[in-house]
Amino acid sequence: MSDILGKLSRLVTARPWVTIGVLLIVTVILAAGADRRVPIVDGTDLALLPQDGPIVEAIGEINDHFEASGDVRLVTLVFRGAALTPEGLSQMSGLLGGIAAEPDIAMLLTPTDAIFSPAHLIQAALGAENLDAVSQAEIDAVSAAPEIAPVMGALTGTDVDGTAVAIATVRLRNTQDERVADAERRIAEMATSDEGPLQVSSVSPIVVEDEYKQATEDGMAPLIGVALLLIAVLILLFLRTLSDLMLALVGLLLSIIWVVGLEGWLGPGALGVIGPPNALTALVPIIIIGLTVDYAIQVVSNYREQRATGVPVIEAVRSGMRHVVIPLMLAAVTTMVSL
Known part of the structure; x- marks a missing residue:
């Protein structure tokens, strides 16, 4: 040597x-x-753990019980401002309608409960075709109805700085490819660029x-x-x-x-x-x-x-x-x- x-x-x-x-x-x-070089793949760290150990077994049980949830990607839209007003609900409804009309997003929407928001809830309760002619009194009456108030309470609230907030959800089929990622990014772009009395932001896995x-x-x-x-x-x-x-x-x-x-x-x-x-x-x-x-x-x-x-x-x-x-x-x- x-x-x-x-x-x-x-x-x-x-x-x-x-x-x-x-x-x-x-x-x-x-x-x-x-x-x-390929990016870090989720789950590869499990290969470093003992395959018969309690951690791997627990993760396997969680995946078995919640396997169906992996088929859906949830996008949450946060509306900051007075959402429960005619102007706020109109902006919310218009944005969500625009999202649903996007071809690349529409093809990924889940068959049921694809979009849910305070605007949809109030519009359905009033049986109105749109929210343009809805008054503030009608909005307040519907929001206070016993069968709607709990749901509305879950969709609205107040931020730590005292600003009123409301949320809407968009459910996408998880195709596990770039299509769903691009759809989430497109929703985020539409939310941040939306103009109106409400400030809108998007929270989703790909955005995070x-x-x-x-x-x-x-x-x-x-x-x-x-x-x-x-x-x-x-x-x-x-x-x-x-x-x-x-x-x-x-x-x-x-x-x-x-x-x-x-x-x-x-x-x-x-x-x-x-x-x-x-x-x-x-x-x-x-x-x-x-x-x-x-x-x-x-x-x-x-x-x-x-x-x-x-x-x-x-x-x-x-x-x-x-x-x-x-x-x-x-x-x-x-x-x-x-x-």
């Missing part, structure tokens, strides 16, 4: 540009795998997911930037030269590219050797960042120590390759494989 490491170290120092070229080619190939992803992306970018800046400052304070800092940061960048690229090439989007990402595999790049910084400090420190004792540059590099760099690379590979 020592002879192999010695020959490899001599090859690297004798042909440095070849080594850099090989690293560049490998990096480009692996970077192409980043586009093949989109907002979560956006918030995560917006929050992670500055966090990663601050982390890299802090790492750079610490490395500079420890190594004290810009060249060593740049070498450490280049190694850090290459490590991230290699890990993300390998995950893409080996994942379901390419070779299918490994499964889809989960909460644990998402931590791998973070672990690699820590290991890379640690290894970079060890490599540079070893090189500086040898140079301080008068060892020539080539010999210092070869010695570092044999005794530090390659062993650390093997340690990093075994760490990635174990994860």
Whole structure:
């Protein structure tokens, strides 16, 4: 093994540009795998749990009892303002009518109880064709009727800031593809752009997911930037030269590219050797960042120590390759494989 490491170290120092070229080619190939990474799939974390354990059994029982609910996606529209007025109910009815008239949404509406709202309830109770001619007195009378008041109480209320709110629901068939996701996004667009006395917003699984992803992306970018800046400052304070800092940061960048690229090439989007990402595999790049910084400090420190004792540059590099760099690379590979 020592002879192999010695020959490899001599090859690297004798042909440095070849080594850099090989690293560049490998990096480009692996970077192409980043586009093949698949998103985290719900439920993949269950594979990490004991299949005969109580958690997996409990989740299975829940799925068995509530399997039918998975066939429906519920979109909740929140109307802020005086909804139980002729103007408010007209706006509500118009928006919901527009949603039902959208072809891409209409095809996904459930056969029964697809849309339910205070406007529909009052219109049905009054037997009116529309709400344009309904008076405030009629609305108040219907809302206070014993058989309607409990339902109306569940659909209306007051926000924490004292603003009156009302909700309406739209039930969509869960096709488990982009059609239902696009329908939910379209409903959200129509709600936020709707004009009238009421301020309308939409709450649905895809809207919550989109907002979560956006918030995560917006929050992670500055966090990663601050982390890299802090790492750079610490490395500079420890190594004290810009060249060593740049070498450490280049190694850090290459490590991230290699890990993300390998995950893409080996994942379901390419070779299918490994499964889809989960909460644990998402931590791998973070672990690699820590290991890379640690290894970079060890490599540079070893090189500086040898140079301080008068060892020539080539010999210092070869010695570092044999005794530090390659062993650390093997340690990093075994760490990635174990994860």
